[in-house]
Amino acid sequence: MTTAAKSYDSVSSEFSPWTDSNATPLIQFQNVTKRYGDFVAIDNLSLDIYEREFFALLGPSGCGKTTMMRLLAGFEGLTEGRILLGGKDISHIPPNQRPVNMMFQSYALFPHMNVEQNIGFGLKQEGKSKAEIKDRVEELIQLVQLQQFTKRKPEQLSGGQRQRVALARSLAKKPKLLLLDEPLGALDKKLREQTQFELMNLQEQLGMTFMIVTHDQEEAMTVASRIAVMSKGELVQVDTPAQIYEAPKSRYVADFIGNVNFIGATVDSIAINKDAQEIEATLSNNTLVNATTTEITEIKQGDSIWLSLRPEKIAVDKAEPEGDRNKLKGTVIDIGYVGNVSTYHVQIAEDVIVKAQRVNRNRLRNRQITWDDEVWLHWNEDAALALDK
Amino acid sequence: MKVTRFTWFNATSLTLGFAFLYLPILLLVIFSFNESKLVTVWGGFSTKWYQQLWENSVYLDAALVTLKIAVVSSTMAAILGTVSALVLHRAGRFRGRTLFSGMIYAPLVMPEVITGLSLLLLFVAAGVAKGFWTISLAHITFSMCYVTVVVSSRLVTFDRSLEEAALDLGCTPFTAFLQVTLPVIAPSVISGWLLAFTLSMDDLVIASFTTGPGGTTLPIQLYSAIRRGVSPEINAISSILVGVVTIAVVIAAISSHQAERRRARNEHLANS
Numbered sequence: 001m002t003t004a005a006k007s008y009d010s011v012s013s014e015f016s017p018w019t020d021s022n023a024t025p026l027i028q029f030q031n032v033t034k035r036y037g038d039f040v041a042i043d044n045l046s047l048d049i050y051e052r053e054f055f056a057l058l059g060p061s062g063c064g065k066t067t068m069m070r071l072l073a074g075f076e077g078l079t080e081g082r083i084l085l086g087g088k089d090i091s092h093i094p095p096n097q098r099p100v101n102m103m104f105q106s107y108a109l110f111p112h113m114n115v116e117q118n119i120g121f122g123l124k125q126e127g128k129s130k131a132e133i134k135d136r137v138e139e140l141i142q143l144v145q146l147q148q149f150t151k152r153k154p155e156q157l158s159g160g161q162r163q164r165v166a167l168a169r170s171l172a173k174k175p176k177l178l179l180l181d182e183p184l185g186a187l188d189k190k191l192r193e194q195t196q197f198e199l200m201n202l203q204e205q206l207g208m209t210f211m212i213v214t215h216d217q218e219e220a221m222t223v224a225s226r227i228a229v230m231s232k233g234e235l236v237q238v239d240t241p242a243q244i245y246e247a248p249k250s251r252y253v254a255d256f257i258g259n260v261n262f263i264g265a266t267v268d269s270i271a272i273n274k275d276a277q278e279i280e281a282t283l284s285n286n287t288l289v290n291a292t293t294t295e296i297t298e299i300k301q302g303d304s305i306w307l308s309l310r311p312e313k314i315a316v317d318k319a320e321p322e323g324d325r326n327k328l329k330g331t332v333i334d335i336g337y338v339g340n341v342s343t344y345h346v347q348i349a350e351d352v353i354v355k356a357q358r359v360n361r362n363r364l365r366n367r368q369i370t371w372d373d374e375v376w377l378h379w380n381e382d383a384a385l386a387l388d389k
Numbered sequence: 390m391k392v393t394r395f396t397w398f399n400a401t402s403l404t405l406g407f408a409f410l411y412l413p414i415l416l417l418v419i420f421s422f423n424e425s426k427l428v429t430v431w432g433g434f435s436t437k438w439y440q441q442l443w444e445n446s447v448y449l450d451a452a453l454v455t456l457k458i459a460v461v462s463s464t465m466a467a468i469l470g471t472v473s474a475l476v477l478h479r480a481g482r483f484r485g486r487t488l489f490s491g492m493i494y495a496p497l498v499m500p501e502v503i504t505g506l507s508l509l510l511l512f513v514a515a516g517v518a519k520g521f522w523t524i525s526l527a528h529i530t531f532s533m534c535y536v537t538v539v540v541s542s543r544l545v546t547f548d549r550s551l552e553e554a555a556l557d558l559g560c561t562p563f564t565a566f567l568q569v570t571l572p573v574i575a576p577s578v579i580s581g582w583l584l585a586f587t588l589s590m591d592d593l594v595i596a597s598f599t600t601g602p603g604g605t606t607l608p609i610q611l612y613s614a615i616r617r618g619v620s621p622e623i624n625a626i627s628s629i630l631v632g633v634v635t636i637a638v639v640i641a642a643i644s645s646h647q648a649e650r651r652r653a654r655n656e657h658l659a660n661s
């Protein structure tokens with residue numbers, strides 16, 4: 001078996017400056033700590049972000065995402081450490097002198113100015129000529145599709161329209177680094193996908209570096225070159241979207257991105273394969289399972305571990321699959337139908353429910369597996385990840 | 390809401406209440422059109438007191454002085470009051486903040502006689518010639534705290550991220566204030582200014598302590614005239630004041646009603 005330690009980076013293999021030891025980062029957080037009184041909002045955090053990256057920050061509410069952006073934009077002073085931009089320490093440079101623009105979570109549109117004036121505000125401060133400002137503003141208005149609303153005040157716009165004005169305003173000066181704090185939250189799905197696409201295009205055309213906060217994992221997976229998962233002011237894992245999804249380093253990360261099943265198991269044997277471990281383990285009902293890790297961990301023989309299994313990697317069948325491993329029997333207790341796929345909630349033991357996903361190839365009325373059916377769950381031997389308990 | 394039915398009790402108390410409030414003013418207005426010089430005896434309709442008023446330069450001069458003082462003092466009070474509101478709101482917890490805010494708000498509750506007396510003592514001690522400027526200074530002193538109160542209450546709901554956005558887009562703190570903060574809080578500064586203006590127009594007590602040559606305001610003029618006996622002329626000028634105030638109140642009501650309608654329309658637009 002040679003499945004372990006594989007890299008899931010095939011998608012973004014062309015652009016990966018973080019693997020290049022000669023590349024100089026655009027932004028460096030060096031042991032940055034930010035305290036509000038006794039409360040530690042950012043805790044001794046170090047991070048490199050490279051030019052042309054689309055860097056996504058993910059994490060639960062209050063974990064410090066906005067604070068990171070405010071530190072970068074210069075609205076908050078840091079308590080310890082320093083922040084470098086292009087190798088220069090910018091910790092003490094005021095916000096108006098940083099080549100950084102921010103789109104605020106609250107939009108912060110100027111209420112006394114109309115859409116055009118809001119978007120052109122930054123250019124006016126730069127002392128650009130009227131004609132130049134007009135051209136650029138028109139371009140941006142096209143981009144965010146606000147042609148009919150150029151003369152309206154923010155209070156005359158809907159939430160989504162305001163969000164687009166805020167986005168256009170932050171793009172106007174073509175900053176080296178653009179900070180987007182939940183930029184697309186108020187848009188409907190169609191417009192959001194379109195804007196995501198536009199953002200990615202822009203970023204490629206202009207060679208800008210984007211840092212984005214989002215609560216939408218799908219969005220992060222779509223746009224980001226790398227994702228940082230945060231918890232309580234610390235970075236838990238920084239990796240490409242594929243790595244974060246396929247090779248989370250902790251239960252926290254696995255749980256945060258996408259759906260996942262955690263099943264308790266005990267380690268029987270461990271084999272080292274390159275820089276990963278291949279584990280054979282036993283579940284509490286004596287089923288034998290295979291699991292892998294993505295790096296050498298502290299897991300030892302006899303340890304309790306979590307078997308982490310994504311629902312889409314588990315097959316559901318009525319017939320018993322061949323082999324004596326990586327399979328479980330149970331009863332369907334619930335079916336979640338979302339159109340293209342169905343999620344089967346299968347009770348394995350009294351307190352263990354495993355979710356498995358199946359693409360709906362048949363029409364709903366021809367569904368083969370239904371409530372209270374006895375089914376077999378099974379998965380490939382490289383599907384399960386072993387995580388420290 | 391429950392519809393209140395007509396009862397004699399309600400009707401009577403309403404009439405009595407309004408009569409209590411407006412009968413004196415109504416009498417004043419009526420008697421300003423009295424032909425007779427006697428204040429309490431009706432001698433037929435006439436507008437002669439208004440004509441006489443127009444020809445009497447004493448009152449016109451006093452009105453002009455009052456207006457000038459009101460403009461000067463309310464403008465200064467608006468500037469100083471806004472600055473102090475900003476400091477109170479922005480500076481966070483500096484040492485002596487409580488003392489500072491207490492000192493700004495103190496004139497609100499200080500008896501006018503004491504404010505007037507202390508200012509008089511100050512001006513005398515400093516050897517300043519009393520008159521136009523001393524009254525203006527005195528009015529700035531007591532009316533700026535009203536501006537501070539009004540502007541402070543606006544700043545509480547002011548979104549600081551607007552200023553941050555301005556800084557982010559290249560403003561210096563000063564240009565951010567001029568281009569973003571000030572326009573947004575302007576309505577409260579203006580209503581503070583109006584408040585200071587009316588306070589200055591009304592004031593008798595502090596003005597009489599700090600007045601001097603060239604500083605005879607309308608209230609002072611009226612008060613000294615009344616001491617010589619009430620005349621229909623005074624009724625006339627008072628009626629004019631009542632008229633001006635009524636017009637101002639009506640204009641304010643109409644414009645705020647229109648602002649409300651505009652806001653409702655905007656909301657409607659935004660949701661469409």
Ligand SMILES: Nc1ncnc2c1ncn2[C@@H]1O[C@H](COP(=O)(O)OP(=O)(O)OP(=O)(O)O)[C@@H](O)[C@H]1O
Binds near residue numbers: 064065067068105
């Ligand atoms: N000015 C402040 N004073 C004190 N605590 C603050 C301040 N600003 C933020 N915090 C705290 O710092 C923590 C991180 O806040 P931050 O705004 O960065 O969260 P976030 O990750 O952006 O959350 P959300 O997803 O809800 O926007 C929070 O617990 C918050 O209460």
Ligand SMILES: [Mg+2]
Binds near residue numbers: 065066067105181
């Ligand atoms: Mg936030």
